[in-house]
Amino acid sequence: MLVPSTAARPPIAAKKTRRGHGRPTLHDVAEVAGVTQITVSRFLRSPELLAPETAERVRQAVESVGYVPNLQAGQLASGRSRIVATLIPNAGHSVFAETVQGLAEGLRDSGYEMLLTSTGYQPQREERQLRAVLGWSPAAIVVTGLHRTAAAQQLLLDARAAGTPVVEIWDHPTRKTQHRELVQVGFDHRAAGQMMAEHLISMGHQRVAYVDSGVIEDVRAHLRRDGFIGQARKRGVQAAVLTAPPGDALDGGGVILNELLDLRPRITAAAFANDHLATGALLQAQAQNIAVPERLALLGFGDFPISRHLHPGLSTVHTPTAEIGRIAAATVLKWMRSPEQPANAALDCTLIVRGSTKAGLDPHTA
């Protein structure tokens, strides 16, 4: 607009076409308070800049009018959004659900809102959703894992280059990759797999198996599998690999139990991609009077609530599900406030040894 505008807004005001959705605007509040828009805007953001008396008048006007700020407008004008875009594989899976809840708690009352999408473990879909969500100019992006389509990765790097914090949750790079522009909050799944193998081996098992997730896109479960196998091999222990059938994991674990028992040469211990599978196997073992851990030791992953209540208690690896969400939230909040990139958070997985891998343990607890 190069034409110098005339002094005041057309006083005649003529035919206000009023396209908006009729909610009171800053202007409306301003009129009531006898000030201008900008004063109301200031009041909303930094009340201390106003004369106390003005502030009070504005406060009353805001209230009497029932003003709700139009965030779209504000963010368009300021170029800043207050949206944290979050992409996870499945909001219904307990581990991710807890992470989402952790994120929601971490973001609560921060003035930021979470835009959530579920990728269903499908990289193509993730890419599409990422593209869609970028249209919101999110203030930060939280994605799951380290693996995605090349295009999606590029989108994230572009966003990062444009100053948007990007946090990858649930995984953690094995090597120290200090040149990475994205921050990771998670744990090393390969190392977790190694830990699982090492535990079984340390209990004296020489023939073991790993039961992989039936969700073929679950990259992290496969990383654990690889860690498990690698460690077993390193220690000269034979490790068979089975894959759980798709569908209900408890069912799958039950089915797998018999495959494990049928393996030749016989194995004496099995690790599972998650506690649901392991629980299914444990319950099935109970039903068939298979002695656990004597005939077959069982080791889960995830430390789901039920695991310590089983008989024997299910040995497992405790993962910081909710903590990942909370730390991710704290990380993006910090990052949005100061431009320097926060540190990665390498969280701990801890082995929980219960009766299912250790005979003679009180079946109830540790």
Add this chain to the structure above:
Amino acid sequence: MLVPSTAARPPIAAKKTRRGHGRPTLHDVAEVAGVTQITVSRFLRSPELLAPETAERVRQAVESVGYVPNLQAGQLASGRSRIVATLIPNAGHSVFAETVQGLAEGLRDSGYEMLLTSTGYQPQREERQLRAVLGWSPAAIVVTGLHRTAAAQQLLLDARAAGTPVVEIWDHPTRKTQHRELVQVGFDHRAAGQMMAEHLISMGHQRVAYVDSGVIEDVRAHLRRDGFIGQARKRGVQAAVLTAPPGDALDGGGVILNELLDLRPRITAAAFANDHLATGALLQAQAQNIAVPERLALLGFGDFPISRHLHPGLSTVHTPTAEIGRIAAATVLKWMRSPEQPANAALDCTLIVRGSTKAGLDPHTA
């Protein structure tokens, strides 16, 4: 960001301060394609309105520039947003997690995004979050339950009056309230409680108990309790009420079991606010060699995956968790497209009878 103006930009233009965050705009694409903004805008929304040849040029320009639409701007201009605001008590609770996942699936590729907040079962917080989320001018609002602060209710009614679809999930009004402006997608918790009582009574129990949720804000659990008690009373059956301790529900169920066994006069059956509590009790009974259902029948609620795998299988009420989400999504999508209010969806809860309330049943399955 002092992006140098390109050729066609107002040549004088002097010190364009360029406040935006530097992403390519419609204008940029238009320049490349040799058309004006509006043509690009049209292409993006209704390509069929353009001459095929123009469309193709614009398409290429969009691609070459890597254009990502600024949704804030578009929605400010059009007055329509594409956000579905969703408020749930706790995204980490399996039942709500499944509902969220159902919603995410239902909204997927619809062009709408889910803004999710977790209220922690706290009405005050819900009200605050509702207020915050209204600033986004959501295209639709999904809230949990029928009970909230008066102010929150008013906000919803105002939004509704302004044309925003509002769906209440997880509950369903008992009486036909055809005058309501909001749509419900859920089930009648009181009736579910009645069904639970009726089942126990029909199995011959004359002294029963209901174990209420330890989450005092869980209104729906209390509704089931009331339904349970009412039905028992109606049938002349004594019903004791216990409340689970807060904290881990599996633990709580275990603790409660002994309280149930200690009740005088003795009871012969107990219903629980959810399957976690019931499972805790069942496992504890196993550990103590208490015969289920002979000494004490146990009835859960929710039909969590573990329940049918227990020994004996846990009788329970199956609830349509994911379906609530999917139907809620379908409902808001439909509603946003046509202004007429869709019908309420009264979903079914179904009683699942397994071994924990019925002696002699195969413990594995129904």
Add this chain to the structure above:
DNA sequence: TTGAAAGCGCTAACAG
């Protein structure tokens, strides 16, 4: 401490 002017990037309405 308050205000005026300008514009964020897009779409609606109306021309042509």
Add this chain to the structure above:
DNA sequence: CTGTTAGCGCTTTCAA
């Protein structure tokens, strides 16, 4: 079929 004009409601910059 394409363009012009005028905002959407807010924040920024600069001035008073």
